[in-house]
Amino acid sequence: MSFEDHLARVRARVPELTVEQVRAELESGQVVVVDVRQADEIAQGRLEAAHAVPRGLLEMLLADVAAPDQRVIFYCAGGTRSLLAADAAARLGYADVASMSGGFARWKTQGAPFAVLPVGGSADVEAGRSGPDVRQVSPASVTGDVVVVDVREEAETQAGYIAGAHLVPRGFLELRIGALAADLATPLRLVSSGGVRAAWAAVDLERLGYLDVAVVDGGMQAWIAAGRPLETPRRLNLADRLRYSRHLSIEEVGESGQLRLLDSKVLLMGAGGLGSPAAYYLAAAGVGTLGIIDSDVVDRSNLQRQILHADDRVGTPKVASARQTLLGLNPDIEVIPFHERLTSANVERIFAGYDLVIDGGDNFPTRYLVNDACVHLGLPCVHGSVYRFEGQVTVFSPRTGGPCYRCLYPEPPPPELAPSCAEAGVLGVLPGIIGLLQANEAIKVLLGIGDPLVGRLLHFDGLRMKFRELKLRPDPECPLCSPGATWGGYVDYEQFCAVSL
Ligand SMILES: [Zn+2]
Numbered sequence: 378m379s380f381e382d383h384l385a386r387v388r389a390r391v392p393e394l395t396v397e398q399v400r401a402e403l404e405s406g407q408v409v410v411v412d413v414r415q416a417d418e419i420a421q422g423r424l425e426a427a428h429a430v431p432r433g434l435l436e437m438l439l440a441d442v443a444a445p446d447q448r449v450i451f452y453c454a455g456g457t458r459s460l461l462a463a464d465a466a467a468r469l470g471y472a473d474v475a476s477m478s479g480g481f482a483r484w485k486t487q488g489a490p491f492a493v494l495p496v497g498g499s500a501d502v503e504a505g506r507s508g509p510d511v512r513q514v515s516p517a518s519v520t521g522d523v524v525v526v527d528v529r530e531e532a533e534t535q536a537g538y539i540a541g542a543h544l545v546p547r548g549f550l551e552l553r554i555g556a557l558a559a560d561l562a563t564p565l566r567l568v569s570s571g572g573v574r575a576a577w578a579a580v581d582l583e584r585l586g587y588l589d590v591a592v593v594d595g596g597m598q599a600w601i602a603a604g605r606p607l608e609t610p611r612r613l614n615l616a617d618r619l620r621y622s623r624h625l626s627i628e629e630v631g632e633s634g635q636l637r638l639l640d641s642k643v644l645l646m647g648a649g650g651l652g653s654p655a656a657y658y659l660a661a662a663g664v665g666t667l668g669i670i671d672s673d674v675v676d677r678s679n680l681q682r683q684i685l686h687a688d689d690r691v692g693t694p695k696v697a698s699a700r701q702t703l704l705g706l707n708p709d710i711e712v713i714p715f716h717e718r719l720t721s722a723n724v725e726r727i728f729a730g731y732d733l734v735i736d737g738g739d740n741f742p743t744r745y746l747v748n749d750a751c752v753h754l755g756l757p758c759v760h761g762s763v764y765r766f767e768g769q770v771t772v773f774s775p776r777t778g779g780p781c782y783r784c785l786y787p788e789p790p791p792p793e794l795a796p797s798c799a800e801a802g803v804l805g806v807l808p809g810i811i812g813l814l815q816a817n818e819a820i821k822v823l824l825g826i827g828d829p830l831v832g833r834l835l836h837f838d839g840l841r842m843k844f845r846e847l848k849l850r851p852d853p854e855c856p857l858c859s860p861g862a863t864w865g866g867y868v869d870y871e872q873f874c875a876v877s878l
Contacts, residue, residue: 378586380555384460391463393478396487399450409443410450411435413462414481415548416496416530417615418454424484425492427452432462433530433547433569436469436577437502445470452477452484458548465581501570503596508576511583513594514566516603523564524557526550528578529597532615537607539568539593539600547578551585564589572596611636617709621663629826635663641823642666644731646719646747648699649673650808651737651761653685655816659735660703662820666711667703670727671695672718682805719743721867724750733822734758735815737808741789742870748773748782749867752858757822757829758782761815763803766839768811771849772818772830775858779831784852789870807839 394402402408403426412419412427419429428442432453443449449471451459456478463474477484485491519525525542527534534544545553547569558565565587567575575592582590593600601607613621613632617639624630630638641664645652648671656667673695675686685699696714703712715727719738728734728750736747736758751758757774760782773781814835821827834847853859 380551380585383551383585384457387460387464390467391460392475393456393460394450394475395478396484396489399452399477399484400489402448402450408448408450410452411439411442411462412453412481413451413459413548414453415546416532417618420493420496420615421619422485422491422493423481424452425490425494429494429496431530431546431548432458433528433574433578434502435462435465436508437506437573439466439469439471443471445472447471448473448475450475450477452480453548454480455482456480457552461551461581465577503569503571503573506571506573508573508592509580511576511579512591513572514591515594516600516605519566519593519605523566525566525568525593526554526557527568527597528575529569531612531618533570535609535612535614537601537609538597540606540608542568542608547574550578551581554582554585554587558587561586562588564591566591566593568593568596568600570596571598617663620707620709624662630824634824634826638663638820638823639665641733642668642731643819643823644668644728644734645670645737646734646743647671647737647739648683648685648695649679649737649739650682650763650803651812651815652735653683653699654809654812655735655737655761655819656699656703657685657706658813658816659819660707660710660712662816663707664710664820664823666713666731668713668715668727668731669696669699670715670717670719671699672716682803682808684809719746721746721869724867725754728754728756731756733819735819736760737812737815744782745789745870746867749857752781752783753864757831759815759818759822759830761808761811763808763811765802766804766807767837768807768839769834769836770811770814770818770830771834772822774822774829774831775851777831778851780849780851781855781858783857784855785849787852787856792871804839807837810837810839 410424410427411430412423413432416431430438451463453459459476463476466474525539527538527542527544528547530546543557567579569575572592572595579590579592621635624635643664645656648669674692675690675695675698677691685702690698694716696716700712700714724746734751734756738744755776759772761770775781818829821829832849834849836845856862
C-alpha cells in the first residue's frame with residue numbers, strides 16, 4: 378500500500394477538526410489536547426493547554442495524560458502526523474479521538490493564542506517498559522544488506538548511532554520510509570534506545586505493507602554493549618537547530634554549512650558604519666568568531682549610522698560597545714575586541730588565525746596595511762567604502778584570481794589630494810547597504826558558494842538607485858601580488874586624514 382492510500386484510509390477513520398472547533402472544545406473543558414510533534418518543534422511554541430507527547434513516545438506516555446474514555450484531540454505541525462497518531466491511539470483503545478486539520482501552522486496563522494513552554498523529560502522513557510511482540514534480531518546479526526533505521530529523537534542520536542543508519546525520528550517514519558525503502562521487501566531493522574519505540578514503529582511499518590521488519594533486540598544499549606560500530610558525526614545542538622533553522626532549510630547552507638560558519642573566524646576592520654551592519658548580521662548568521670579592531674570611542678555623531686552602538690555608551694570604546702550588542706543578539710559566538718590602532722607592528726599578531734577580513738576602514742594607512750597583510754597571509758578581503766550617497770564593494774582575493782588593492786592603487790595619494798576630513802559626509806543608511814553587501818560576500822566566501830565579487834567592483838548610487846559593475850583585473854606588475862613580486866614588509870603611511878565614515 379502506498380503512503381497516500383494508507384493516509385486516505387486513516388482519514389476515513391479519524392475525524393478532522395477546524396481550528397475554530399478545537400477552540401470551542403477547549404472552552405468547554407471536556408477535552409484533552411495532545412501535541413505529537415518532535416520535542417524541538419514543541420519547544421518553539423504550542424497550545425497552552427496541550428500536553429507534549431512526541432509521536433515516538435505516544436504508546437508509552439499517552440496513558441499519563443488521558444484515559445481511554447476521554448476525548449483526545451491530536452495536532453502536529455501540518456495535520457498529517459496527528460492523523461496517524463490519532464489512529465494509533467484508537468488502536469490502543471481510545472474511543473473518541475480527532476485530529477486538528479492544518480496543525481499548529483494553521484492555528485498560528487488564524488491568530489489563535491499559543492505559549493512557549495518548556496518541554497520536560499529527557500530521561501529514557503523506554504526503560505522498564507515492554508513493547509508489542511515483534512520480530513527481534515541480535516546486534517551481531519545486523520550486517521551488510523539491511524536498511525537500519527534509527528527512530529529516536531534527533532537529540533538522542535547526537536551521542537552516536539549505528540554506523541550507516543538512517544536517522545528518522547518516529548514521528549516522521551511513515552512520511553519518509555518510502556524514500557528509504559521503495560520496495561516493500563526491503564529488509565528493515567529498526568532501533569531505538571531500548572527497543573520499545575522501535576517495536577511500536579515496526580508494527581506500523583508492517584501495517585504499511587513492509588514484509589521484512591525486525592527490531593534490534595535491546596536497542597542502542599545492547600548495540601553499544603556488544604561493541605558494535607558507532608558513528609558520531611558532528612551535529613548542531615538543539616538550540617542551534619532552532620536558531621539557524623532558516624539556514625538549515627537552504628540546501629546551499631544546511632547543517633554542514635552552518636557548522637562551517639560556526640567554525641569560521643572573521644576579522645572586522647572597524648566597528649563603524651560598515652563594520653556595524655556587517656558584524657551584526659554575521660553574528661546573527663552564526664559566524665563563530667568575530668574579531669573587531671577599532672581604537673575609537675563611541676561619539677554621538679556615530680549613532681546616525683553605526684548601529685552597534687547606543688546613546689548611553691557614548692564615550693566607551695567602540696569594540697566594547699560592539700561586543701555587548703553582538704553577544705546580546707547571539708551569546709554563543711565569540712567576539713574578540715582589539716582596542717588598538719592597526720600598525721605594521723601588530724598587524725600579523727591581530728590577523729593570525731582568521732579566515733577572512735572585512736575592511737570597513739576609514740583611512741589610507743590602514744587600508745594598505747589590511748591589503749598587504751591579507752595578500753601576505755593569503756586571506757580574502759571584503760572591501761567596502763562609502764561617500765555621501767555612494768558606495769562600493771569588492772572582494773580582493775589574489776589567490777582565487779582577482780586583483781588586490783595595490784593592483785588598482787599601488788601607492789596612497791599624496792595628502793594634498795586626499796578628500797578633506799571636513800567635507801566627508803554620508804547618508805546614514807548608505808553604509809548599512811554596503812556593509813550588508815560585504816557580509817553577504819563574506820558568507821559566500823566562507824561557504825564556498827555562489828559567485829563572489831572577485832575581480833568585480835559593485836558600485837551603488839543611492840540617489841539614482843543604481844548598481845553598476847566594473848571589471849577589475851590583476852596588475853601583472855603589482856608590487857605585492859604579482860607572481861614576480863617579492864615581499865618587502867609592511868609600510869606605515871603617515872596618518873593624514875581620518876574621515877571616520
Ligand atoms: Zn595586487
